[in-house]
Amino acid sequence: FLLGFAYQHGVLPIAGTAIEEAIRLNGVAVEANLTAFAAGRAEAVSAGTVVAHADSPQVHVPALPEKLATRVDELGADIALRAADLLAYQSAALVGRYLDLVERAAALGDASFTEAVAVSHHLLLAYKDEYEVARLLTGPEATAAITAAGGAGAKASWKLHPPILKSLGMKRKITVSTRVGVPIMKVLANGKRLRGTVLDPFGRTQMRKLERELIDIFESSIDTVLARVAAGTMTIDEATDIASLPQAVRGYEDLKIERAGIYRSKLATALG
Numbered sequence: 007f008l009l010g011f012a013y014q015h016g017v018l019p020i021a022g023t024a025i026e027e028a029i030r031l032n033g034v035a036v037e038a039n040l041t042a043f044a045a046g047r048a049e050a051v052s053a054g055t056v057v058a059h060a061d062s063p064q065v066h067v068p069a070l071p072e073k074l075a076t077r078v079d080e081l082g083a084d085i086a087l088r089a090a091d092l093l094a095y096q097s098a099a100l101v102g103r104y105l106d107l108v109e110r111a112a113a114l115g116d117a118s119f120t121e122a123v124a125v126s127h128h129l130l131l132a133y134k135d136e137y138e139v140a141r142l143l144t145g146p147e148a149t150a151a152i153t154a155a156g157g158a159g160a161k162a163s164w165k166l167h168p169p170i171l172k173s174l175g176m177k178r179k180i181t182v183s184t185r186v187g188v189p190i191m192k193v194l195a196n197g198k199r200l201r202g203t204v205l206d207p208f209g210r211t212q213m214r215k216l217e218r219e220l221i222d223i224f225e226s227s228i229d230t231v232l233a234r235v236a237a238g239t240m241t242i243d244e245a246t247d248i249a250s251l252p253q254a255v256r257g258y259e260d261l262k263i264e265r266a267g268i269y270r271s272k273l274a275t276a277l278g
Contacts, residue, residue, distance in 0.1 A: 007051055010046025016215070022047075030180065033257035033265070035144075048155040068094050077105050081093035082111060084121070088128040094141070095132045096198055104131055107225055110232060111249070116242050122249035123228055130224055130252055133217040136168070136208045143187075151185070169211060169259065213259060216266055224252055227273055238258070248276045 012018055013025060029039045062081060070090055073247055078086040085108060093099045111123035128257065132138065142232045143164060152162045163178040164187055210213060231248055234240035251272055255265045 007042045007046040007049070010043040011050045012046075012048035013043075014047040030258060031261060033039060033261060036256070044155060071098055074098060074101050074105065077109070081105075081108060081120075081124075085124050090122060092128065092131060095138060096201060100131060104128065107228060111228065114232070114235060114242065114245075116246070119242055119246045119249060122246050122253075124248055126224060126252040127221075127228075129255075130191065130217070130221045131212075135201065135214060137198040139196060140191040141198065144191045144195055157246075169213065170208075172259075173211075213263070216263065220252065220255065220266060220269075223270070223273070226272075227277065244276070248273065251276070 009025065013022055018025075025043065027044065028041060030036055043152070057159075066092055069075070070086070070093060073085075074089065075189070077206045089101050089104060092104055106270050107127055108120065108124050110118045114216075152160055156162065162184045164182045164184065164255075166182055167176075167179040171180070200209075202209060202218060207212075209218075228249060231240060235242060235245050251269050255262060255269050257265060
């Protein structure tokens with residue numbers, strides 16, 4: 007936030023695009039940090055803009071179906087929120103898959119281990135593909151961010167670098183106005199039901215195959231960890247460290263592929 011504020015006042019000899027790229031390359035809380043940077047710039051332009059919107063709802067998630075809501079009641083608010091996010095991301099079936107693993111982890115009775123499993127599993131399940139980007143760009147949070155930065159009725163544009171265009175050799179981002187882009191993105195967001203199916207036009211890329219594979223690897227590793235803890239051959243602290251490993255698999259494209267390789271190497275070493 008302060009970095010954005012300082013940049014907008016012209017006291018940093020660095021391009022805004024370079025700062026945003028550095029945030030992406032760092033791979034830690036990328037969306038939150040980009041939002042904070044933009045909010046700082048908005049505050050510099052119009053003092054009080056961010057403060058005026060500070061109390062407005064920032065997260066919009068759907069209500070869980072009764073059966074799923076009952077399952078999360080004993081797991082805590084954070085897990086309930088992640089479950090609801092997965093419902094918006096994909097489906098009740100994905101939420102069920104998430105809760106199946108979290109419940110097995112929770113049965114050990116260790117809060118830190120359960121949290122590590124819950125955070126890592128959610129991160130892997132909700133990978134940012136084309137459908138999810140479209141959903142986030144057209145959701146109420148995005149609309150609120152535009153209004154916060156530019157006021158009611160503000161015009162905005164997106165800087166996008168679709169993987170399909172990158173694979174064709176396009177090295178620069180394209181600019182798409184929200185006026186033209188929102189209707190297209192809403193259609194794309196509704197295509198999330200195709201995610202992971204044979205009809206998914208984006209699911210055949212190396213990146214998407216890797217992301218789905220990482221989910222299977224993590225679930226299998228947690229089952230192995232649970233068995234070893236139960237047998238007394240692994241401590242709960244060791245189990246928690248293993249469950250936390252996927253949280254470093256962040257970033258986009260090449261960076262994420264690199265970190266996925268590091269994760270798999272550390273996992274193999276930890277499991278022997």
